[in-house]
Amino acid sequence: MQTITERIQSLKAEKNAVILAHYYVPDEVQAIADFVGDSFYLARIARETAAETVVFCGVHFMGESAKILNPDKRVLLPDQTADCPMAHMATAEQIEKLRRETDDLAVVCYINSTAELKALSDVCVTSSNAVKIVKALPQKNILFIPDENLGAFVAAAVPEKKFYFSGGYCPVHAFLSAADVSAAKRSHPAAPVLTHPECGRAVREISDFLGSTAEIISFAGRSDATEFIVCTEPGVLFELRKRYPEKTFFPAGMVCADMKKITLEKVLHCLETGAGEVFIGEEEGARAYAPLARMLSLG
Ligand code: 13P
Numbered sequence: 651m652q653t654i655t656e657r658i659q660s661l662k663a664e665k666n667a668v669i670l671a672h673y674y675v676p677d678e679v680q681a682i683a684d685f686v687g688d689s690f691y692l693a694r695i696a697r698e699t700a701a702e703t704v705v706f707c708g709v710h711f712m713g714e715s716a717k718i719l720n721p722d723k724r725v726l727l728p729d730q731t732a733d734c735p736m737a738h739m740a741t742a743e744q745i746e747k748l749r750r751e752t753d754d755l756a757v758v759c760y761i762n763s764t765a766e767l768k769a770l771s772d773v774c775v776t777s778s779n780a781v782k783i784v785k786a787l788p789q790k791n792i793l794f795i796p797d798e799n800l801g802a803f804v805a806a807a808v809p810e811k812k813f814y815f816s817g818g819y820c821p822v823h824a825f826l827s828a829a830d831v832s833a834a835k836r837s838h839p840a841a842p843v844l845t846h847p848e849c850g851r852a853v854r855e856i857s858d859f860l861g862s863t864a865e866i867i868s869f870a871g872r873s874d875a876t877e878f879i880v881c882t883e884p885g886v887l888f889e890l891r892k893r894y895p896e897k898t899f900f901p902a903g904m905v906c907a908d909m910k911k912i913t914l915e916k917v918l919h920c921l922e923t924g925a926g927e928v929f930i931g932e933e934e935g936a937r938a939y940a941p942l943a944r945m946l947s948l949g
């Protein structure tokens with residue numbers, strides 16, 4: 651009798667599939683994936699893979715991005731209801747209105763957004779390349795959708811440009827309270843605070859390092875500190891503890907319930923049945939491809 655992991659591995663080979671997982675999915679799913687990473691790394695792997703089927707262990711916009719970048723491949727999401735609420739926090743009307751009213755405007759779309767929003771944008775970014783890409787754009791005015799916290803972090807690093815926002819936020823990061831982070835700092839005074847820029851301003855201001863999940867992991871590796879307070883989704887602790895067993899990590903972030911919907915049983919089910927396939931209309935997919943491809947070349 652095969653274990654569930656063995657069944658997943660043999661079906662993966664049989665179907666010429668690759669399994670990608672974000673750092674926020676449950677530990678046991680990260681453990682069986684071929685590639686684990688942040689949004690930017692996973693988008694690049696999805697673009698480069700030779701596999702016929704991509705099983706994307708993450709939320710809906712991640713599977714959609716993989717499909718947009720690979721219209722001829724089969725992309726499977728183990729749970730189609732795993733959705734990032736922030737991905738919907740901008741509207742076509744907001745974009746069209748500002749485009750009408752503002753000259754020299756670029757619409758910069760955080761990858762945590764629907765295919766519809768990407769299709770209306772000039773370029774996509776992730777938290778690990780947003781500053782670099784916004785700096786490189788020729789336009790002086792930037793509409794940054796949907797995350798206003800990441801947008802404010804980018805605006806602080808690119809003061810020469812004028813920013814507009816759609817008012818979106820990540821409920822997991824934005825509601826982390828500065829009082830809780832300060833309490834963790836008092837309990838662990840030697841621990842630097844490593845924070846995802848989706849957190850609110852008050853938390854960002856009392857942090858020692860701001861960066862994407864992958865940047866937080868690499869900072870912890872090169873830092874001389876031996877303990878850290880981690881202000882992002884605690885799934886990232888699986889990789890941190892695996893890479894740096896001699897260091898101690900204290901989670902301060904909240905759980906993303908949507909990322910946690912991905913289970914080994916659902917990964918097996920989609921490989922067995924082909925359930926959870928992502929479909930994108932040809933026209934929308936073609937329009938959303940350009941901003942994602944631009945991100946991959948600029949980022
Ligand atoms: P990363 O780009 O750091 O992987 O973050 C993705 C995300 O959903 C953060 O909430």
Ligand code: SF4
Nearest residue numbers: 709734735820822906
């Ligand atoms: Fe979306 Fe926030 Fe979950 Fe990331 S942590 S997937 S931004 S809800």
